[in-house]
Amino acid sequence: MKYTYYPGCSLRGTGRAYEESLLAVFRALDIELEELEDWNCCGATTYLSVDELTSYALAARNLALAEREHRDVIAPCAACYLVLNKTQRYMHDYPDIKLVVTRALAAIGLTCEDHVRVRHPLDILLHEVGLKTIAEKVKIPLKGLKVAPYYGCQIVRPYATFDDQHNPTSMDRLLEACGAKIVYYPLKTRCCGGSQKGTLPEIGLDLIHYLLSEAQKNGAEVIATVCPLCQFNLECFQKEAGNHPPISMPVLYFTQLMALALGASAKTIGLQRSLVSIAPVLAKKEIAYA
Amino acid sequence: MPEIRSPGDGANREPPRVGVYVCHCGTNIAGTVDVKAVTEYAAKLPGVVVSRDYKYMCSDPGQALIQQDISEHNVNRVVVASCSPLLHEPTFRRVLSRAGINSFFLQMVNIREHVSWVHLDKQAATEKTKDLVRAAVRRVSLHKPLQKRRVPINPNVLVVGGGIAGIHAALTLADAGKQVYLVEREPTIGGHMAKFDKTFPTLDCAACILTPKMTSVGSHPHITLWTYSEIVKVEGYVGNYKVQVKRKPRYIHEDLCIGCQECITACVYKEGKTPDQFNLGLSKRKPVYLPFPQAVPQKVVIDPETCIQFKSGKCKKTCVEACGERQAIDFTQTEKFEEIEVGTIILATGFKTFDASRHPYYGYGRYPNVYTSLEVERLINAAGPTGGEVVLRDGTRPKSVGIIHCVGSRDANTNRWCSKVCCMYSLKLAHLIKERTGAEVYNFYIDMRTPGKGYEEFYDRLLDEGVHFVRGRVAEVSDWAVHPSEEGKLVIRAEDTLAAFVRRIPVDMVVLSVGLEPQADVQEVRRLFNISCSTEGWFLERHPKLAPVSTFTEGVYIAGACQGPKDIPDSVAQAGAAAAEALALIDAQFVELEPYTAFISEEECSGCKSCIPLCPYQAISFVEDKKKAAINEVLCKGCGTCVAACPSGSIQQNFFEDDEIFEEIEGVLAYA
Numbered sequence: 031m032k033y034t035y036y037p038g039c040s041l042r043g044t045g046r047a048y049e050e051s052l053l054a055v056f057r058a059l060d061i062e063l064e065e066l067e068d069w070n071c072c073g074a075t076t077y078l079s080v081d082e083l084t085s086y087a088l089a090a091r092n093l094a095l096a097e098r099e100h101r102d103v104i105a106p107c108a109a110c111y112l113v114l115n116k117t118q119r120y121m122h123d124y125p126d127i128k129l130v131v132t133r134a135l136a137a138i139g140l141t142c143e144d145h146v147r148v149r150h151p152l153d154i155l156l157h158e159v160g161l162k163t164i165a166e167k168v169k170i171p172l173k174g175l176k177v178a179p180y181y182g183c184q185i186v187r188p189y190a191t192f193d194d195q196h197n198p199t200s201m202d203r204l205l206e207a208c209g210a211k212i213v214y215y216p217l218k219t220r221c222c223g224g225s226q227k228g229t230l231p232e233i234g235l236d237l238i239h240y241l242l243s244e245a246q247k248n249g250a251e252v253i254a255t256v257c258p259l260c261q262f263n264l265e266c267f268q269k270e271a272g273n274h275p276p277i278s279m280p281v282l283y284f285t286q287l288m289a290l291a292l293g294a295s296a297k298t299i300g301l302q303r304s305l306v307s308i309a310p311v312l313a314k315k316e317i318a319y320a
Numbered sequence: 321m322p323e324i325r326s327p328g329d330g331a332n333r334e335p336p337r338v339g340v341y342v343c344h345c346g347t348n349i350a351g352t353v354d355v356k357a358v359t360e361y362a363a364k365l366p367g368v369v370v371s372r373d374y375k376y377m378c379s380d381p382g383q384a385l386i387q388q389d390i391s392e393h394n395v396n397r398v399v400v401a402s403c404s405p406l407l408h409e410p411t412f413r414r415v416l417s418r419a420g421i422n423s424f425f426l427q428m429v430n431i432r433e434h435v436s437w438v439h440l441d442k443q444a445a446t447e448k449t450k451d452l453v454r455a456a457v458r459r460v461s462l463h464k465p466l467q468k469r470r471v472p473i474n475p476n477v478l479v480v481g482g483g484i485a486g487i488h489a490a491l492t493l494a495d496a497g498k499q500v501y502l503v504e505r506e507p508t509i510g511g512h513m514a515k516f517d518k519t520f521p522t523l524d525c526a527a528c529i530l531t532p533k534m535t536s537v538g539s540h541p542h543i544t545l546w547t548y549s550e551i552v553k554v555e556g557y558v559g560n561y562k563v564q565v566k567r568k569p570r571y572i573h574e575d576l577c578i579g580c581q582e583c584i585t586a587c588v589y590k591e592g593k594t595p596d597q598f599n600l601g602l603s604k605r606k607p608v609y610l611p612f613p614q615a616v617p618q619k620v621v622i623d624p625e626t627c628i629q630f631k632s633g634k635c636k637k638t639c640v641e642a643c644g645e646r647q648a649i650d651f652t653q654t655e656k657f658e659e660i661e662v663g664t665i666i667l668a669t670g671f672k673t674f675d676a677s678r679h680p681y682y683g684y685g686r687y688p689n690v691y692t693s694l695e696v697e698r699l700i701n702a703a704g705p706t707g708g709e710v711v712l713r714d715g716t717r718p719k720s721v722g723i724i725h726c727v728g729s730r731d732a733n734t735n736r737w738c739s740k741v742c743c744m745y746s747l748k749l750a751h752l753i754k755e756r757t758g759a760e761v762y763n764f765y766i767d768m769r770t771p772g773k774g775y776e777e778f779y780d781r782l783l784d785e786g787v788h789f790v791r792g793r794v795a796e797v798s799d800w801a802v803h804p805s806e807e808g809k810l811v812i813r814a815e816d817t818l819a820a821f822v823r824r825i826p827v828d829m830v831v832l833s834v835g836l837e838p839q840a841d842v843q844e845v846r847r848l849f850n851i852s853c854s855t856e857g858w859f860l861e862r863h864p865k866l867a868p869v870s871t872f873t874e875g876v877y878i879a880g881a882c883q884g885p886k887d888i889p890d891s892v893a894q895a896g897a898a899a900a901e902a903l904a905l906i907d908a909q910f911v912e913l914e915p916y917t918a919f920i921s922e923e924e925c926s927g928c929k930s931c932i933p934l935c936p937y938q939a940i941s942f943v944e945d946k947k948k949a950a951i952n953e954v955l956c957k958g959c960g961t962c963v964a965a966c967p968s969g970s971i972q973q974n975f976f977e978d979d980e981i982f983e984e985i986e987g988v989l990a991y992a
Binding site for chain 1 (some may be wrong): 679680681686798799800802
């Protein structure tokens with residue numbers, strides 16, 4: 031199995047631990063990832079609200095580059111995943127957008143024929159690799175580590191292609207295969223506030239607090255995420271909770287937990303980058319990781 | 321103009337004299353087609369002796385024109401260019417009959433639905449009309465005299481489904497003296513209505529108005545009631561259907577059981593262990609049970625899935641002991657098949673409710689105190705699992721209840737249609753819940769839809785009673801509390817689109833007003849009775865306005881919610897209409913069938929048998945001594961499958977013979 035890997039900016043910035051752990055998981059499962067050459071920013075959701083056409087052109091450039099490889103593309107960041115999928119969908123549905131974007135790409139000698147599939151690692155791991163294979167490769171079972179699986183809004187809305195829109199379970203099942211226990215978490219697709227923390231901090235803090243306190247109430251020892259912005263929001267503002275009592279809860283990428291189980295060492299998967307360390311929890315559970 | 325083929329009976333040896341009649345249909349056609357130009361053009365076509373246009377050809381003066389030309393100008397072939405033959409072919413055929421010529425010497429050209437209503441360019445539409453008229457003129461010259469077939473009607477009627485629609489239809493027919501077979505899948509009749517406590521908007525007791533009708537069905541001398549039974553095979557045609565009914569074993573001799581229920585008391589299970597289907601799983605029943613106290617027939621059923629005797633063969637059989645000398649219990653019973661002959665069939669197979677777990681964000685199946693509306697109907701029902709008490713799963717009374725409308729209705733993700741009854745039943749439930757518990761009741765609605773006699777007044781009454789109404793589709797039901805007042809409650813979050821903000825309303829109980837859906841096996845049933853469904857799965861009526869209970873299969877009628885969401889008054893009205901249609905057919909004593917049957921030219925048939933398995937109506941058999949296929953004209957419905965499939969071209973179809981079709985095609989293509 032070989033895929034084109036589109037890291038996106040976050041995985042080279044605040045989300046470095048996501049990239050490190052993702053690569054470790056795929057290595058452990060013998061899946062080859064080849065980074066897309068000369069990729070650019072996907073435009074994220076912010077650019078879409080400023081200048082739609084330019085943002086589609088930005089995203090489409092990545093799609094055009096990827097098409098030359100004739101492989102599915104993996105986009106781990108939830109925003110990249112959404113923007114690339116949305117661009118494909120819009121180019122397909124709206125001829126006027128397609129026309130402008132095609133012209134823009136033609137100016138730099140590229141074409142975009144809409145034949146790559148942009149996929150999320152959850153999708154690949156669950157549907158291509160499979161739970162059985164993953165369970166067989168687990169070296170350090172997570173021993174019932176209580177995980178709140180937090181998917182955020184972007185990978186299931188509006189395009190739920192590989193999981194249920196309202197009650198996704200792909201991450202639940204992957205982490206269970208690694209020995210974790212999934213706690214009841216009804217807010218698994220609720221918004222983390224996105225960039226509200228910067229613009230309307232009161233509202234942003236409320237949203238963050240709901241997610242953290244519900245995980246805590248349901249007995250979670252760690253929250254697993256699939257999105258750099260969710261991870262950032264949930265981890266960084268636990269002490270600065272406005273009217274709410276402070277919370278201390280490790281927030282990791284789901285790939286960090288999987289990589290741990292697959293035997294990767296803490297340093298190589300960015301555990302040391304956490305603001306709230308998971309080490310005490312793992313020690314309590316007697317999970318002796320590398 | 322080709323020679324007219326001799327039909328063999330000498331009826332049409334004279335050369336064709338075609339009359340062409342172009343209809344304006346007011347401005348429906350004349351607005352888009354130059355009717356005068358078409359008429360003038362047609363007049364010059366070979367074989368045409370008279371060509372006229374008229375404002376409404378279907379009117380009496382229009383018909384008189386044609387009749388007059390037949391007698392005065394010896395017109396012997398008629399082309400009418402007007403609307404769809406579905407509407408007026410019978411009208412014009414009658415004109416030909418009245419004028420004394422065979423009614424099949426008519427060809428209609430649909431220049432309304434196929435031309436004027438679908439085109440804008442008048443010149444192009446006129447040219448297309450000329451082409452179609454020319455084709456019809458050429459085709460009609462080859463028409464042969466045909467006769468409709470007359471077949472007698474068997475006066476017996478099959479009614480499928482024992483809900484309120486089926487019950488009403490069966491009683492209407494039986495009271496008119498017809499023999500009715502009422503077949504119901506469940507062990508009792510009554511359908512959904514039997515589960516309700518009250519009906520809207522009058523709040524009369526559902527059982528009080530339904531059970532007298534149910535018992536009438538059970539005791540009516542003209543009704544044969546088969547419950548716990550299903551139709552497995554339907555053969556034949558209008559007036560003469562042969563139907564096979566599978567009667568599932570209830571392990572009770574219906575003729576011996578008197579409904580004393582002593583076997584239920586005596587069952588080795590002291591308490592019920594199986595979710596009671598009639599109470600939607602809100603209570604438990606024993607392996608031997610009566611679906612509900614007023615069940616008709618009052619005969620118990622044994623469920624072999626849970627009965628110890630069936631599972632291990634080692635039960636003490638206290639039920640048999642209790643039954644004593646009556647010996648109504650029979651563990652060896654097997655399914656039986658009954659063959660019946662009926663002339664007409666009424667399908668009243670009803671609906672199912674939307675599966676609320678398909679909306680995971682409303683928490684059905686996850687939060688115990690989220691109920692469907694049908695479950696709450698059972699809670700409210702005095703004969704239900706709580707004896708009419710509206711209580712939560714822990715037995716306490718709710719202090720606040722939220723009713724969410726349009727669950728599985730008016731939703732692009734599930735069902736687009738409005739289920740029509742939910743607004744009204746939600747109002748009814750709101751009233752009853754408030755009356756029984758004194759709880760604060762909140763209705764969350766998109767639009768209140770209350771058209772119907774006394775319906776809007778009922779809505780007004782509820783507003784006066786202090787029931788709360790929030791206009792807004794509910795986003796989610798959850799159990800996570802933001803505020804201490806929400807702790808331990810179900811929180812309904814919805815945008816109040818009248819007040820323009822998002823509300824969070826904590827309640828003890830949530831009622832999901834589930835929509836109506838076609839039955840799960842609607843496709844199998846549709847095929848069994850050879851009728852059509854809409855894309856949603858509702859049985860398709862012949863015409864949405866003018867033939868609402870007929871189907872495209874003669875003699876098969878539909879009534880009640882199997883045709884689309886309907887409340888009780890509408891279902892009953894439709895059932896009455898279906899019964900009246902069946903009676904009309906029965907009282908006519910015979911039916912005329914179109915002569916569009918297939919026939920085999922014996923000398924050309926090679927006896928390859930390819931047609932035989934293709935016939936959906938088993939109308940083709942193989943005559944061994946001649947080594948030829950033979951078509952039973954009575955069974956043939958004229959679908960044309962065998963005609964298309966015959967490798968030697970030896971099968972032809974009346975009115976659609978090869979030369980007629982080719983002549984029409986050449987007529988369209990011959991640019992003149």
